[in-house]
Amino acid sequence: MVRLIDSHAHLEDIKDLKNSLQRASEAGVAAIIAVGSNHDSNRFVLEVSSRSWGDLKVYPALGVHPWEISRSQVEKAVAFIKEKVNRAVGIGEVGLDYWYREVRENPEMMAKQRSLFRTFLKIAKRHDKPVIIHSRGAWNDCLNLVIEEDVKDAVFHWFTGPDNTLQRLLDHGYYVSATPAAEYSREHRRVIQKTPIENLLLETDSPVNYRGFEAEPADIIRSLHAVAKLKGISIEAVAEETSENASSLFNIDI
Template sequence: MTYIDTHVHIDFYPNPYDLALEYEKNKIYTLFVTNLPELYEKHFSRFSNFKYIRLCLGYHPQVSTEYVLNKTLFEKYIDTTRYVGEVGLDFFSGIGDREKSIQIEAFRYVTSPIFNIGRIYTIHSKGAEREVLDILIENEVKHAIFHWYTGKISVLKQAAEKGYYFSINPKMLMTKNGLNIIANIPVKQMLFETDGPFARINRNPIHPTDIPKLYSAVENEVVEFEKVCFSNFRRLLIEKDL
């Protein structure tokens, strides 16, 4: 069995390097997302030479009011990776126009055509699914994964028509909306994520050894999900180089 985890915050676990070794030992292809270019720089030397783990250069929208996007660092490291994330927009309740503008400017920048060719993005879109999709289309981003999608089905279908992927996590199996979203994702565009350590199971952070049983849970909704996910991930890796 070959497992994939397209979205995990390894550096938010108590012992990140030990967790990375656990992913390697279990041969789980993993996208290690970061929240800032500064964090990518911090982790680069230690986490960039794994076989199964890919370190992603990120700028999380939820930190945009505290940390200005360091464009110098982003440009310095963009050529060291084919994976960008976590990036996107988060228009949470009560967010002001200024904060939205900051997020939009940063997202437009990190997804711009000078950066996006041959790269895969893992995307945060909470409360801003329409705006995220519009920017991806505007910048002609070819390869993106909507992480833990929670928006309208109409926007999901438009994103799917553009060829974008969607990563499913176990928490989505626990809500009516989550199950409805899974049912509307084209099978050929489904991937898996843990979003660890944030998407917990029985209040416990998810670890690599939990992933086989989590795949089994998804298979109650998606037939042969393990084969589906691996096939889709392999296709996405090929597509990014075309």
């Protein structure tokens, strides 16, 4: 049976987590990276990863999502992350999002996002942790900051950025992760086709809604099948290679 790693899921937002993780385990998921988005979710991922889930392992990553930046508790979240960083397998979900006009037309907000992202990149660098990056609409700025801060390991999650940014991130040895949107999103499919399997991870970004269905970690099977089809590689080979990549990036055993 294949052993998969869902490298990006928001477990605090999943209904009926226990059964959902059971289904993931039955689908062949060996490990999940539970990403944090804000102070409460960071506390949650630490707690949920300390529980036993049978054969399935849950590993925590700590971060503040760029959408959360205008809410309160950002400083509290940063202090908490600095204190708990050794328990995390990565820093994320962090990054920049210029997709929405309110942000794009607000230079102050963009600067605020960059400054917080830089703080997280410095924490990752200091503690030698990989970074899980949200880069929508801000692909080039994200990559520039990661390179500037000399971060060694990073995954650009659900990447849909332009070819030249993709090529540069691959040249630096960074990863890209594929979601179930690989079934239909033109931009995401282009990225997966151009990314060598050595630089690919699988994920679900659960519980994101993909064209009418709310994802849970078991839906990583859809990411797996879509990637295998796009790249013309067997399902087994994609599973093996992407799990190996995730296990080496996050320094975890599966």
